[in-house]
Amino acid sequence: MLITCPYCGPRDVIEFTYQGDGNRERPDPASQNFEAWNAYVYDRLNPAGDHNEIWQHSGGCRAHLRVVRNTLTHEISSVAFVRGDHGSSARHKAEDKA
Amino acid sequence: MVERQSPLEPEFHVGSHGNFEHGVEILLTETKPGSIVQLAAWPGEEKKLIASIRSVTGLALPDGAGGGSSDGVKSVFGFAPGKFTVADEAEGLAASFAKAVTPSVGTVTDLSYGRTAIRIAGPKAEWVLAKFFAIDFALPAFPVGAGRSTAHHDVFAQIQRTGADQFDIYVFRSFARSFWKALCHASEEVGYEVQ
Numbered sequence: 511m512l513i514t515c516p517y518c519g520p521r522d523v524i525e526f527t528y529q530g531d532g533n534r535e536r537p538d539p540a541s542q543n544f545e546a547w548n549a550y551v552y553d554r555l556n557p558a559g560d561h562n563e564i565w566q567h568s569g570g571c572r573a574h575l576r577v578v579r580n581t582l583t584h585e586i587s588s589v590a591f592v593r594g595d596h597g598s599s600a601r602h603k604a605e606d607k608a
Numbered sequence: 609m610v611e612r613q614s615p616l617e618p619e620f621h622v623g624s625h626g627n628f629e630h631g632v633e634i635l636l637t638e639t640k641p642g643s644i645v646q647l648a649a650w651p652g653e654e655k656k657l658i659a660s661i662r663s664v665t666g667l668a669l670p671d672g673a674g675g676g677s678s679d680g681v682k683s684v685f686g687f688a689p690g691k692f693t694v695a696d697e698a699e700g701l702a703a704s705f706a707k708a709v710t711p712s713v714g715t716v717t718d719l720s721y722g723r724t725a726i727r728i729a730g731p732k733a734e735w736v737l738a739k740f741f742a743i744d745f746a747l748p749a750f751p752v753g754a755g756r757s758t759a760h761h762d763v764f765a766q767i768q769r770t771g772a773d774q775f776d777i778y779v780f781r782s783f784a785r786s787f788w789k790a791l792c793h794a795s796e797e798v799g800y801e802v803q
């Protein structure tokens with residue numbers, strides 16, 4: 511499986527670390543809403559298909575990435591910086607994937 | 609400044625090695641820059657940091673991810689969004705950048721004692737490196753001056769192409785000797801010379 515890092519280009523999955531489900535919304539740290547915290551920690555969509563995920567290019571530029579991966583085929587349909595597009599430093603669009 | 613010892617020294621054997629009867633196709637050496645510095649811009653401050661790099665080193669950074677340049681004495685390349693590695697034969701680069709890069713623009717980290725720079729050159733340099741790293745070393749994909757961040761068995765490596773068949777590899781100083789030995793082993797079959 512290859513992930514096309516917006517900064518580094520297509521790289522083997524071995525260079526990346528999975529950082530979890532990208533659909534989770536973290537409650538305000540001061541929140542006492544236990545249902546919201548329970549949902550954040552335990553509830554997962556577990557789709558058979560496209561899945562929003564957070565990955566870190568830990569063996570490369572170390573940027574955190576929003577990745578949409580198909581859980582059935584491993585096809586990756588989009589990759590973007592979590593923090594935004596970093597001005598002009600992105601050169602690899604998801605369509606460039608090898 | 610105190611004289612810096614090379615971490616490669618016990619395994620650094622000048623001369624020709626391996627299968628060199630038909631010629632040496634790899635040159636290996638340690639470039640020993642006096643300064644290795646990493647610079648990081650806060651979001652939105654990248655252009656100011658690039659301007660500081662130009663004023664301190666005289667080197668212009670080409671546009672885009674992983675862009676870089678080298679004049680043979682000083683080198684710079686991008687290794688991550690808004691982050692750059694700069695090396696200089698002379699010491700004192702971190703002090704110069706500390707004056708030029710204000711805290712509102714970004715950060716300066718002196719890695720002169722934390723990284724070791726190994727140079728691999730020769731007609732088989734791309735071929736040997738392709739055994740180590742799953743990235744495209746072909747000249748059109750990896751132009752002269754450009755930098756790449758990658759890893760070999762979880763050991764970080766920043767690679768700058770400083771010639772058509774020449775690459776400078778920055779690795780952690782504590783891993784440099786084992787990486788150097790691996791590089792020597794990988795070069796044996798084409799014959800290599802340590803300079």
Ligand SMILES: [Zn+2]
Pocket residue numbers: 515516517518519567570571572573
């Ligand atoms: Zn990357």
